[in-house]
Amino acid sequence: MSTAMSYQSIYSFVSHQSSKISQSSRQPLLLPTKCFKIDSSLCYYTSRRKRNLSKIKAIASQTSVSYNTLLSPSKNIPPDNSHKKSNETALILIRHGESLWNAKNLFTGCVDVPLTEKGVEEAIEAGKRISNIPIDVIFTSSLIRAQMTAMLAMIQHRRKKVPIILHNESDQAKSWSQVFSEETKDQSVPVIPAWQLNERMYGELQGLNKQETAERYGKQQVHEWRRSYDIPPPKGESLEMCAERAVAYFEENIEPKLAAGKNVMIAAHGNSLRSIIMYLDKLTCKEVISLELSTGIPLLYIFKDGKFMKRGSPVGPTEAGVYAYTKRLAQYRQKLDESSEVICS
Template sequence: MAAAAAALHQAIGSFRYSNSALNQDNGIASYRSISKGVNRDFPLSKGRTGRSRKTNLTVTQASDFQTAVLSPSNGKAVESKKKSNEAALILIRHGESLWNEKNLFTGCVDVPLTKKGVEEAVQAGKKISNIPIDVIYTSSLIRAQMTAMLAMTQHRRQKVPIIVHTENEQASTWSRIFSEETKKQCIPVITAWQLNERMYGELQGLNKQETAERYGKEQVHEWRRSYDIPPPSGESLEMCAERAVAYFKQSIVPQLESGKNVLIAAHGNSLRSIIMYLDNLTSQEVISLELSTGVPMLYIVKDGSFIRRGSPVAPEEPGVYAYTKSLAHYRQKLDDKVQS
């Protein structure tokens, strides 16, 4: 594959603090967060496909990315025997839902995507179509699951995402796959209520504008944007973070440490909670963090560190995926398969 100049773009509105600046010094692009006197740089490698400049990431081969399969005994993701010291983590907030469109508080009400939300999920899938994915985690809500499934229809490997059912012995038995070859062409999808959106309590189903008129804009803003103040009978962001981060650390981090590449499709507040943990944000920084619907964010995981790479741009931009040589090798393998 001919080398192409890298195109590193931060999707506007996809990952924004109250103040930010894109810096380019000595061939390195970085996203700078400036909030409450805190200044952080997140390095982005810049160079040609297959080449990595000024990066501390260890090079691994595409063969190190082992595909997770469904265990015939319990339906859970099987740990790969071959471990990689590098993995990819992709976070996607679900596409627009029918209640987003109607300006209603949704929370944990299980509402599907709009036509626009479907299109957003498909576009997100195109942006990550060259990034290896071994296991998918979603919330238990349909809008997150639809986003993950629609995104995977665009992936170049064309592996089939299959929801893992372990709620009881019968569910595990009945969803068993008997073909080893078929298992290799599947990606397990694990659903978890801990990744659900923040529960908005008595606000769920109410119109946001009408609620602001009834209780006052300041009160509603405090319920929506404060860190530790919950809406009536609902969860604060702090409470949402407790369950989401605990699940991430217990169930997802081990997959990443084993070299698995993970996609998480979830919600604005559960993902903000995880990003707060990954980027070591303060409670003040996280409340100013905005995540756009249907825009993927890529992290590289290495030696216990999470290095944010921003949002991939599009599959026709090869350089975007050359954040590390292992991702470049993976894309090269996909290109070679198409040409053969």
């Protein structure tokens, strides 16, 4: 209990210190459209319309039926708040662990390649870092390396809930994958695959060795294909094109879940996650192309009152600081600790 109380105490201190910063740190989020260039160095997502949170919540209530009929999201902790929509939820982003083609220095893109042994270890370590953070629903790309990462990470979670991939590709797939035990549903977490969260498609570069490609086309040309914002490789996608689909999917399918009180984890890829972070942090084109994401390192955001607050990466399962940022995370960690004490006694 003394350990649990420390999370609440740290939360009170941090929230007091950060209250001045939080009032001016961000402007209200704007819904994305295409990224329009303002000058040679500046590019922001601009607004098609102002955010309407009530509309987002309405979308959430409509779309939740599509997977609740198959599998109910896990209940939040603490139990006495489980039926209330929270105005404070967690968003976890994880880039998949090392893949077999990463290890061979090949352009992978949308080719479906599994994790290496190192990638498996990275996914497990990511799971340990987020083992005390609530997760109600998981979104992944349609590619196996992202799905493996999500599954391996969830095995480490202290709630011991089972991640179950939802198959919505056909009526038969939906029917055949239904879960009929309410108790089992409560002990499961729905995993929703989406091709929109896939890595950007590298076109004719897919399967080529990166070093050999640089020697063939020139280092400068390959650098432009890999690191520019709006220059695609031959028959492939630019980062701008990847951002259009990834951010649109985030806005239409993931953000409503957060607004409805669901804690979300996204396991995806370097470029699809860079696109989403560009939206969350309002990065410029130059800032996003220099953004590097390590494999298997989770990033935590808090969604509260329509705003996203970046909290970095949890250090490990015993690290208290990350839980101090919000009262709800502190309460969640306290409940987990109390449950462990009951089991051990």
